[in-house]
Structure formats: C-alpha cells, structure tokens
Amino acid sequence: ATPMSIMTATGRGAQAGVLIKNAEALELFEKVDTLIVDKTGTLTEGKPKLVAVLPEVGHDEAEVLRLAASLERGSEHPLAEAIVRGAVERNVNMTDATDFEAVTGKGVKGKVDGRSVALGNLALISDMGLDGGDLAVKANARRDAGETVMFVVLDDAVAGLVSVADPVKETTREALKALCMLGFRIIMATGDNERTAKAIGAQLGIDEIRADVLPEDKARIIKELQAQGRKVAMAGDGVNDAPALAQADVGIAMGTGADVAIESAGITLVKGNLDGIVRARRLARATMGNIR
Numbered sequence: 196a197t198p199m200s201i202m203t204a205t206g207r208g209a210q211a212g213v214l215i216k217n218a219e220a221l222e223l224f225e226k227v228d229t230l231i232v233d234k235t236g237t238l239t240e241g242k243p244k245l246v247a248v249l250p251e252v253g254h255d256e257a258e259v260l261r262l263a264a265s266l267e268r269g270s271e272h273p274l275a276e277a278i279v280r281g282a283v284e285r286n287v288n289m290t291d292a293t294d295f296e297a298v299t300g301k302g303v304k305g306k307v308d309g310r311s312v313a314l315g316n317l318a319l320i321s322d323m324g325l326d327g328g329d330l331a332v333k334a335n336a337r338r339d340a341g342e343t344v345m346f347v348v349l350d351d352a353v354a355g356l357v358s359v360a361d362p363v364k365e366t367t368r369e370a371l372k373a374l375c376m377l378g379f380r381i382i383m384a385t386g387d388n389e390r391t392a393k394a395i396g397a398q399l400g401i402d403e404i405r406a407d408v409l410p411e412d413k414a415r416i417i418k419e420l421q422a423q424g425r426k427v428a429m430a431g432d433g434v435n436d437a438p439a440l441a442q443a444d445v446g447i448a449m450g451t452g453a454d455v456a457i458e459s460a461g462i463t464l465v466k467g468n469l470d471g472i473v474r475a476r477r478l479a480r481a482t483m484g485n486i487r
C-alpha cells in the first residue's frame with residue numbers, strides 16, 4: 196500500500212474510534228480469517244453485578260457475603276468489584292483480610308477474622324479437594340443463565356456460593372453477525388466456566404467455545420491455529436489477554452480495557468465495541484485493494 200493510502204485509512208479509522216497502530220497491522224488484518232474473542236469485557240459489558248448469594252446448609256447468607264467481600268477488597272478483578280459493591284449495597288460490614296493471595300484464573304485466598312477463606316471457581320475448590328456439594332445443581336442452573344458462579348470456602352468446607360451476571364453489550368450481537376458475513380471464523384476463549392460460556396455463546400450465535408482457559412492457554416490456542424495456517428486476530432480487554440494479543444497476527448484491544456492490553460495490540464477500539472472490527476476490516480480491504 197502507498198504511505199498515502201495507509202494514512203488515509205488510519206485517519207478514517209481514528210475518526211471512527213478505530214486506532215490502527217501501523218501499516219503492518221492494517222496489512223495483516225486484511226489476511227485474517229479467524230477471530231478469537233474474550234468473553235468478559237469484550238463480548239459483555241465487563242461490569243458484572245452480584246445477583247445471588249446462596250448459603251450452604253448451616254451457613255448464613257449475609258455471613259457468606261461478608262466473607263467473600265472482605266477477601267475481594269484485596270483484588271482488582273472485575274468480579275471482586277461486583278462482590279464488594281454488592282456487599283456495600285446490602286449493608287454488609289466487611290473486615291480487612293490478611294494473608295491475601297490471588298490465584299490466577301481461579302480466585303482468591305486469605306484470612307478473615309483469622310479464619311481461612313477462599314473464593315473462586317470449581318478449579319480452585321477442586322485444588323483444595325472440594326466440590327460444589329449440595330450447591331452443585333443450583334450452581335449449574337445459574338451458569339445456564341449465563342452467570343458466573345464462585346464458591347466461598349470457609350475452613351476447608353464450602354460455605355456458599357455467590358453469583359454474578361454480566362450482560363452482553365448492546366452492540367455485540369449485530370457486530371458478530373456482520374463479522375460472520377465477512378467470513379471470519381469466530382471462537383470465544385474465556386477463563387469462565389464452560390456452561391456459562393455456552394449460555395452466552397447461545398445468546399450470540401457463537402458455537403466454537405474454549406472455556407476454563409488460563410491466560411497462557413489463550414496464547415497457546417492462537418499458536419495452534421497459526422500452526423494450522425490460520426491468520427488469527429484476538430480481541431480482548433484484560434491484563435490476562437495481553438500474551439494472546441501479542442501472539443495473534445493482529446491484537447485488538449478494547450479502549451475501555453487494561454493499558455497493557457492496549458500496548459500489546461495493533462488495533463484499539465476506542466469505544467470498546469466490536470463493530471469497530473467490521474470497520475477495520477473494510478478499511479483494510481479498501482486500502483489493500485488499492486495496491487493490488
């Protein structure tokens with residue numbers, strides 16, 4: 196492409212909130228055939244809300260929430276924010292946790308009032324030799340509604356669960372439809388549970404889903420697709436998406452997301468809406484079409 200045509204394309208992109216880092220990103224994006232999308236914050240609004248607290252038999256709802264929120268005050272994860280906000284709204288008094296530890300892709304651990312508390316997904320409690328017990332059926336019903344369920348462990352036993360909902364962005368559905376029509380193969384990759392991911396996928400018509408993936412898995416999935424000859428773009432917003440954004444032929448960051456994600460990306464969608472990808476593709480095609 197001529198420097199002039201590239202400047203025109205990046206200028207038009209910028210006006211529409213699609214920031215293209217350089218000529219290379221534009222050229223590569225024209226060749227992309229596979230689009231990996233993160234779920235939380237990319238397909239969804241990324242502003243999860245606490246929607247349920249279910250105590251295990253013998254435990255109290257407010258106490259389960261107090262333990263969860265006290266621990267999550269030490270975390271910057273969007274799920275943590277939802278739980279702390281939910282506790283504040285319900286007038287639950289939190290205390291300061293000690294020995295706080297984040298377990299990547301799984302949850303958090305620490306001590307509340309000197310007692311061991313853990314909060315996280317099935318992988319976290321499995322590592323502790325626990326399962327959902329009596330709450331397993333209720334947990335699955337919530338996941339089937341697209342919610343993210345986290346178990347609260349107190350002194351080596353499950354004390355309850357908290358469930359969080361994160362609605363799909365208003366623009367996501369239409370954007371995915373348009374991306375399908377442009378010929379992209381679309382795959383959702385998420386650290387969230389498979390049932391939750393499938394429920395969200397069903398709402399959006401995404402049938403290829405890789406769930407329960409750790410951040411390094413997202414980069415590995417991309418590498419494998421590239422080894423099969425695929426040209427891969429990855430859209431994500433989180434700190435944990437950065438390795439995958441860097442591995443992709445073209446990384447696409449949500450402008451509403453983490454700085455490190457934006458730094459790792461070739462394209463940034465200022466408004467954080469996937470319809471920016473449709474525009475980027477049209478610009479890439481128009482520009483590259485000019486020079487062939």
Ligand code: ADP
Pocket residue numbers: 233234235267270272274275299300301302303314315316343344345384385386387388408409410433435
């Ligand atoms: P995502 O790809 O959805 O952004 P993450 O890798 O950040 O996922 O997290 C994967 C899963 O690990 C979450 O769905 C949640 O169940 C659990 N998890 C991670 N961090 C926390 C936390 N601070 N509190 C509770 N659960 C967490």
Ligand code: MG
Pocket residue numbers: 233234235236237431432433
């Ligand atoms: Mg995310």
